[in-house]
Amino acid sequence: MLTERQLLILEAIIQDYAEAQRPVGSKSLEQQLPVHVSSATIRNEMAVLEKKGYLVKEHSSSGRIPSLKGYRYYVDNLVKPTVANPAVVDSVRNSLNNQFFKIDELVAESARILSEMTHYTAITFKPEGQNIRLQGFKVMPLRNQQVMVLLITSDGGVESQLFNLPKQITGEELESIVRIINERVVGLPLDQVVEKLRDSVPLLLHYVQQPLGFLNVFGRVLNQTAHDQFYVGGKLNLLNFVENGNIEQIKALYSLIDHSDDISNLVGSNDDDQAIQVRLGDELEDRSLQNYSLISATYDVEQHGRGLIALLGPTNMPYSKMIGLLDVFRVELARKMLDYYDFYD
The missing domain is CATH 3.30.450.40 (GAF domain)
Structure with missing residues (x-):
């Protein structure tokens, strides 16, 4: 248990060290403390705080700096957040x-x-992002049977992923996939989208190479959008x-x-x-x-x-x-x- 005077000294040392970046001695504290205490008394109190583990000596001088224990006590018990002007x-x-x-x-x-x-x-x-919903799903054709899938979320986010399509897929079939996905999952919370796709559109996913891979990548993109x-x-x-x-x-x-x-x-x-x-x-x-x-x-x-x-x-x-x-x-x-x-x- 620290005395009121020891608390004042610990608080003053931590604040002074943060500002000056050098060990704090008894003479400078004598001028800063809100109560009148002699330099000798301050040195004695600093020695007690050091013995209790709240202060440490960096060098052989009489100046002290706070220990991690001292900072922990200060943060938990003494710190007064500055009221922003x-x-x-x-x-x-x-x-x-x-x-x-x-x-x-x-x-x-x-x-x-x-x-x-x-x-x-x-x-x-x-x-x-627990309330973020899938707001849009778009596919942009590129070259060599490659498409870019865009996922648009209700918080304004846009995630993209490239996919390779099988050569036999037609533009009409691709449009069908996009239309069904928009009808079935757009508007749902992100954490429900992949499960809804698994349940509702398994037949359409055979147009994409490795349907499970498509779902897994889709899921990873959605997860990245929703978390961390x-x-x-x-x-x-x-x-x-x-x-x-x-x-x-x-x-x-x-x-x-x-x-x-x-x-x-x-x-x-x-x-x-x-x-x-x-x-x-x-x-x-x-x-x-x-x-x-x-x-x-x-x-x-x-x-x-x-x-x-x-x-x-x-x-x-x-x-x-x-x-x-x-x-x-x-x-x-x-x-x-x-x-x-x-x-x-």
């Missing part, structure tokens, strides 16, 4: 004020904007916080940047429906991220589902400011998405 809210709102023709464009742009505002790596997941579509902004910002030019860490971070599945698994989802969640160092389960933190926040787009945005940056980031900014950003992103759906619906 109207200028910040206007800046976020104006940045998202472009016209978007696809929801993916908005999701991608939001990641880019957030990374530029923070100089960290930003990750934005689109809403889960995300965009990353400021990937290379991760490298700005590598410790002492650690070559192995740089290699590991490059690998992480290049593999979307790794980033998706890293972010995961918020537990217990928390609006904002912070994970630190060891909690990220990736050795290359020992000196990084991940702040994630959900955003609710009403009947269109719930998405997630996240910031990946150094453990000594200014948490109050970043949590406050992310809170504003998720609200404005949800508002912009609702405007988008209202316009295109």
Whole structure:
């Protein structure tokens, strides 16, 4: 159990270290604390906090920096999100004020904007898409019996896939396939489309080479549309916080940047429906991220589902400011998405 004075000292050290990026000593704290405490008393309290594992010494000097335990305690018990001033809210709102023709464009742009505002790596997941429906199915003939199949979804998304058709299929037969698929499955939720095709149009699918392969590819495209579509902004910002030019860490971070599945698994989802969640160092389960933190926040787009945005940056980031900014950003992103759906619906 920490005393009130120890809490004040821990909070001041974390905030000062985030701003100055150097160990914090008792003399600087003496001038910052809201209560009058001598430098000697502060040193004693810092020694207690160090013994309890909340602070560590980087060098032999008297200055201390927060430990992961100290950050965890601060985030769970002491952090006070900065209330964004109207200028910040206007800046976020104006940045998202472009016209978007696809929801993916908005999701991608939001990641880019957030990374530029923070100089960290930003990750934005689109809403889960449980209510997205197949809005259109089109086939565009190409050359050499090849066609491009276009799937158009109710959120403005367009997915495409190339298929090879058997030489004996005629244009009329192809038109029949397109017409029946549009009659039977357009308008259905995405998770029902493939099953409906399997049940309703098995006879028509013999016109396509390997009918099961057609359905499987169709299913993969639909699944990609409905789940885990995300965009990353400021990937290379991760490298700005590598410790002492650690070559192995740089290699590991490059690998992480290049593999979307790794980033998706890293972010995961918020537990217990928390609006904002912070994970630190060891909690990220990736050795290359020992000196990084991940702040994630959900955003609710009403009947269109719930998405997630996240910031990946150094453990000594200014948490109050970043949590406050992310809170504003998720609200404005949800508002912009609702405007988008209202316009295109």
